[in-house]
Amino acid sequence: MYDNIGAQPGVPRPPTNAQPSPFGNSLYGAGSGFIRGGLGAYGEKILGSSSEYVQSNISRYFSDPQYYFQVNDQYVRNKLKVVLFPFLHRGHWTRITEPVGGRLSYKPPIYDINAPDLYIPLMAFGTYVVLAGLTLGLNGKFSPEALNWLFVKGVVGWFLQVTLLKMTLFSLGGGEAPLLDIVAYAGYTFTGLSLAFLGRIFSKYAYYFLMPWACLCMGIFLVKTMKRVLFAEVRSFDSSRHHYLLLFIAMAQFPLLIWLGNITLNWLF
Incomplete structure (x- = not known):
């Protein structure tokens, strides 16, 4: 309802978002990249070890x-x-x-x-x-x-x-x-x-x-x-x-x- 007021002709709409920090994008990008890379490597390690474990046990017991x-x-x-x-x-x-x-x-x-x-x-x-x-x-x-x-x-x-x-x-x-x-x-x-x-x-x-x-x-x-x-x-x-x-x-x-x-x-x- 309040947004419709700012949308009337001739009335400037007040800014809704604050000015972004100059370090925000860089910190977010670095942090998300670090998280994605860390989780990806950790997940790949878990999946790889589990896959090797399953394959070794299958070949060990069933060939x-x-x-x-x-x-x-x-x-x-x-x-x-x-x-x-x-x-x-x-x-x-x-x-x-x-x-x-x-x-x-x-x-x-x-x-x-x-x-x-x-x-x-x-x-x-x-x-x-x-x-x-x-x-x-x-x-x-x-x-x-x-x-x-x-x-x-x-x-x-x-x-x-x-x-x-x-x-x-x-x-x-x-x-x-x-x-x-x-x-x-x-x-x-x-x-x-x-x-x-x-x-x-x-x-x-x-x-x-x-x-x-x-x-x-x-x-x-x-x-x-x-x-x-x-x-x-x-x-x-x-x-x-x-x-x-x-x-x-x-x-x-x-x-x-x-x-x-x-x-x-x-x-x-």
Whole structure:
């Protein structure tokens, strides 16, 4: 209302703002620039450190999924020999490292037979489900519901194997191995199971020979892997406890694989 009075014709309008200080703009500009620069640098430092923290933890626990699929035919053949005949493996069991970006990193499976991969476990898991369904079909018990239960049973068995290996590392004060490494090592269980099911299709007696063989070889493979690869990252542990845990891992393969090999309409048994 008072502004309308000053806006009448012929009446000069009084000044509403005081004369700006000659140092005001310079101080304000310098202060705002200082604040913006300081906050920007501080925010960039926080975001940068948090980004590095997230990336380091992701690579530490999950790794790059593409790493586990860098395989070729030669690697697949040699890896199957190591898994199915681990006592014939005359080479070392440690993984090969290489400098990448100023730090050591493991070579991919195509260049290292001891590196874990997800190609063989996924293919073996699919083969396990198909051969188990074929076995049900040969016995006249196949149904889509039964195939679904077999799939669920295989996933649960894979999860139990991962849990076994992960809890073993935690019990030693480790547990820092990437999760996908443990998933890959646990997934090799289905290679021996697939071989046992393949023998079961041709002869029931072959299954009773191949199943204990698969349990024994998987136990040896996991013991060698845990001892030379995963336990090597644990800085300090009790040696006697270490041997008991390795023995427990080997013995646990027998009930686990026998349970997975028992093909019934009820996946719990």
